[in-house]
Amino acid sequence: MQVLDAQFVATATVHSGLPAPAFAEVAFAGRSNVGKSSLINKILSRRKLVRTSQTPGCTRGLSIFRARLRFGDDQEGVLDLVDLPGFGYAKRSKVERRSWGPMVEGFLTERAGLRAVVSIFDVRRGPEEDDLELLAFLQEHGVVSIPVATKIDKLPASKRKPALLALAGPLRKRPIGFSSVTGDGVEELWRVIQRVAGLG
Ligand SMILES: Nc1nc2c(ncn2[C@@H]2O[C@H](COP(=O)(O)OP(=O)(O)OP(=O)(O)O)[C@@H](O)[C@H]2O)c(=O)[nH]1
Ligand SMILES: [Mg+2]
Numbered sequence: 608m609q610v611l612d613a614q615f616v617a618t619a620t621v622h623s624g625l626p627a628p629a630f631a632e633v634a635f636a637g638r639s640n641v642g643k644s645s646l647i648n649k650i651l652s653r654r655k656l657v658r659t660s661q662t663p664g665c666t667r668g669l670s671i672f673r674a675r676l677r678f679g680d681d682q683e684g685v686l687d688l689v690d691l692p693g694f695g696y697a698k699r700s701k702v703e704r705r706s707w708g709p710m711v712e713g714f715l716t717e718r719a720g721l722r723a724v725v726s727i728f729d730v731r732r733g734p735e736e737d738d739l740e741l742l743a744f745l746q747e748h749g750v751v752s753i754p755v756a757t758k759i760d761k762l763p764a765s766k767r768k769p770a771l772l773a774l775a776g777p778l779r780k781r782p783i784g785f786s787s788v789t790g791d792g793v794e795e796l797w798r799v800i801q802r803v804a805g806l807g
């Protein structure tokens with residue numbers, strides 16, 4: 608996959624505040640600080656398009672980024688990538704925590720352009736209770752999920768494959784191993800996104 612161009616489109620704190628879907632959309636969800644925004648930058652080959660931080664709770668609203676892509680033998684397509692605020696961050700204000708549910712759940716269940724959700728968790732922790740809840744929620748609403756185990760660079764090389772295989776049990780799907788530091792998993796993730804988004 609070649610990213611020809613990537614740009615910020617819009618951000619909103621209620622999903623009805625976003626512009627109407629214009630292209631196929633893929634959203635990125637997971638616990639706070641797991642590396643959602645870093646992953647989007649990585650697959651778009653952009654260092655700073657999406658804001659990232661060591662402090663959890665960095666992404667607060669729903670943000671759309673638009674990528675013009677080239678794939679196959681000279682085919683082109685457009686994909687919208689939606690960065691979601693992380694869940695499970697206890698230090699958010701009560702009001703913010705209360706608004707997270709409706710904001711994200713509303714988006715996930717009502718957004719007509721949404722083709723799939725990349726569900727991201729830390730390979731060292733595996734999917735935690737709220738990750739599994741999100742996956743169940745997506746399944747219940749008929750949304751395709753793509754599980755991704757990120758930060759695999761933090762595991763020694765010999766432990767990566769066994770860790771991914773062990774995670775296939777609770778997920779009932781083998782997760783894609785990913786690293787925003789080394790770029791591991793970028794190609795594999797693009798292949799899956801391309802298929803579910805109906806590109807090419
Ligand atoms: N080693 C390593 N660090 C990573 C990786 N991905 C992200 N990080 C680091 O993890 C921290 C959080 O990254 P973000 O991309 O901001 O995480 P996020 O999931 O968007 O966080 P919120 O927006 O707060 O929900 C940053 O310090 C990143 O540099 C990875 O693959 N490997
Ligand atoms: Mg973020």
